Amino acid sequence: MPELNEVKVILFDLDGTLIDSVPQLYMAVQSALDVNQLSSVSLEQVREWIGNGADVLLKRAMSRQYHFNDIDEALFQKVKTDFNNHYHAGIDKNYSLYPAVPETLSALAKAGYTMAVVTNKPDEFVQPLLKSAGIAQFFAYTLGGGRLSQKKPDPMPLYYVCEQFSVKPTETLMVGDSKNDIQAAKAAGIPVVGLSYGYNHGEPIENSQPDWVLHRFDELTALLNAEIRN
Structure with a gap:
């Protein structure tokens, strides 16, 4: 088990970690499908399809399945434009912070941790959503999808943010x-x-073998405090 007593910077995912944005994303996806006379999808389908960025989400919705085949590029670009327009218009609606997120972020900031958001959500949506949710002030840096050539699960975004703060992975x-x-x-x-x-494509997060599994966001402070005391 890694030690956390050297940690200086905490990187957070956004959707499914800090914010429950499924209703917001679902409405934008469904609106884009409707405009283009494509078949409807369900909220639960959208929940399972989230995690690889908006482009992949839309392609899954257009094909109505997780593993999609070739998508007509011209139609995809139109659906993407309509999605972006709907999502921008509704960025301050139909989402909720998970329990204890603001209080926990505040406690971590007071404890001296530097925090950043690293998400596959398109970069142009990240700051507006954080500001609408009232938690933008806690993050010294945000990195959304599209800024770099690779997204998670590639490690490039994480390496990149570490470089911005001049910290090692172990920190x-x-x-x-x-x-x-x-x-x-x-x-x-x-x-x-x-x-x-959160959202993990319908799979238990334990299957991915993280170093720690937490069931509530505020358990993070107890984890870090315990490691520091040890």
Whole structure:
């Protein structure tokens, strides 16, 4: 088990970790499908399809299955434009913070941790959503999908943020709800917490073997305090 007493920077996933955005994403996806006269999808389907970025989510929705085949590129670009328009318009609606997120982030900030968001959500949506949720002030840096050539589960985004803070992987902790977070952290040599309540393509987060499994967000402070005391 890795030690956490060296941790200076905590990296958080966004959707399914800090914010329950399924209703918000579902409405934008369904609106884009409707405009383009494509078959409807369910909220639960969207929940299982989240985690690999908006492009993959839309392609799964267009094909109505997790593993999709070739998608007509012209139609996809139109669906993507419509999705972006709907999502921008509703960025301040139909989402909720998970229990104890603001209080826990505040406690971690007071304890001296630097925090950042590393998400596959398109970069242009990250700051607006954090600001709408009232938690943007806790994060010294945010990195969304599309800024780099690779997304999680590739370790590139995690390495990149470590470089921004001049910290080693062992001085960093990743907190996420998806196997993409776990795989990226393990590949980067970063200790990782898996949260059981988020979105993980219908699979238990334990299957991805994070270093720790937590069931509530506020358990993070107790974990870090215990490791520091030890």
